[in-house]
Amino acid sequence: MKNQMVIKMRWHLTTAMVLAALAGLQAMPAFAWYDFGHEAVAAIAWNKLTPKTKERVTALLSKNPYYSKWLAQVPPRTSEEDKNMLVFSQSATWADAIKKDPNYHADGAEKGNKPDGPACAENLGYSDTRLHKYWHYDDTPFSPDHTTLPPHATPNAQTQIETFRKTLASDSPDDLKSYDLVWLIHLVGDVHQPLHCVTRVIHDDPTGDKGGNDCKLNGKPDNIHSIWDGIVGDAKELQPAIEFAKSLPEAPKSQAKKSDEKIWIAESYKLARKNVYTKPIGKTNGPFDLTDKYKQQARKIGEQRIELAGARLANLLNEELK
Numbered sequence: 001m002k003n004q005m006v007i008k009m010r011w012h013l014t015t016a017m018v019l020a021a022l023a024g025l026q027a028m029p030a031f032a033w034y035d036f037g038h039e040a041v042a043a044i045a046w047n048k049l050t051p052k053t054k055e056r057v058t059a060l061l062s063k064n065p066y067y068s069k070w071l072a073q074v075p076p077r078t079s080e081e082d083k084n085m086l087v088f089s090q091s092a093t094w095a096d097a098i099k100k101d102p103n104y105h106a107d108g109a110e111k112g113n114k115p116d117g118p119a120c121a122e123n124l125g126y127s128d129t130r131l132h133k134y135w136h137y138d139d140t141p142f143s144p145d146h147t148t149l150p151p152h153a154t155p156n157a158q159t160q161i162e163t164f165r166k167t168l169a170s171d172s173p174d175d176l177k178s179y180d181l182v183w184l185i186h187l188v189g190d191v192h193q194p195l196h197c198v199t200r201v202i203h204d205d206p207t208g209d210k211g212g213n214d215c216k217l218n219g220k221p222d223n224i225h226s227i228w229d230g231i232v233g234d235a236k237e238l239q240p241a242i243e244f245a246k247s248l249p250e251a252p253k254s255q256a257k258k259s260d261e262k263i264w265i266a267e268s269y270k271l272a273r274k275n276v277y278t279k280p281i282g283k284t285n286g287p288f289d290l291t292d293k294y295k296q297q298a299r300k301i302g303e304q305r306i307e308l309a310g311a312r313l314a315n316l317l318n319e320e321l322k
């Protein structure tokens with residue numbers, strides 16, 4: 001308790017400095033929970049890591065090509081613990097940030113959104129400058145009007161989480177573990193977003209709505225995928241995400257201890273069918289007008305998924321990096 005007080009006091013002291021330094025943080029492009037949600041997932045996880053795991057992830061993240069960029073966002077005189085936490089939180093957005101980096105390029109089919117062969121599953125480390133956009137989701141197709149379903153694409157978020165966690169537990173070189181770690185920190189967040197685990201196939205959209213991207217809304221944002229990405233918040237700065245993470249209630253232990261990523265994905269799929277594609281979303285691609293009731297329910301689910309993702313990410317890292 002006393003220790004918590006000290007941490008809290010130290011936190012308040014550094015908050016003003018962090019806010020000042022991060023006010024100028026470059027706005028990142030918006031993808032999947034947006035940066036806000038990913039940073040919150042990581043901040044939740046950080047506080048549940050063992051001291052040994054914290055030390056190990058900090059050493060691995062120092063091998064990422066963006067490490068100096070992350071460090072540059074840490075205000076001077078920040079404690080070592082807070083510095084490492086701020087770096088860890090920023091690392092959760094690396095897999096999205098590279099989409100705007102000219103050193104990386106789209107691969108696969110359909111503007112990089114679909115894998116086009118076994119090479120798409122290669123786990124090569126930082127020498128690989130392919131974006132692997134299709135690693136960000138595991139879109140399980142379903143159809144409310146009995147349209148024939150397209151094949152379930154692989155590799156996807158599930159196959160990659162499975163691959164990366166095995167690497168962390170193996171005796172692979174640290175360079176590869178670093179690459180797999182930043183992907184894992186990101187993907188555990190992604191698969192807790194219901195629309196990263198489903199694609200709705202209808203007669204007029206037989207290849208699927210791409211996780212709700214084709215399902216349109218009146219106004220802004222203009223599709224349900226973006227609504228869910230930003231439902232918990234979309235602040236561009238790091239600090240509000242970290243404050244948000246601290247405000248969430250703990251996830252139920254019975255839920256948090258589930259370690260199989262296939263279960264996380266099945267939960268998201270179920271939530272999408274029940275709570276995403278529900279009134280006022282009809283059985284077409286819209287456009288629709290969302291109600292306040294829909295958004296309130298979505299926010300509640302979003303908060304639960306973020307907290308759960310953070311707790312599960314911590315369990316995963318504590319387990320695999322033993």
Ligand SMILES: [Zn+2]
Pocket residue numbers: 031032095096136186190
């Ligand atoms: Zn993503």
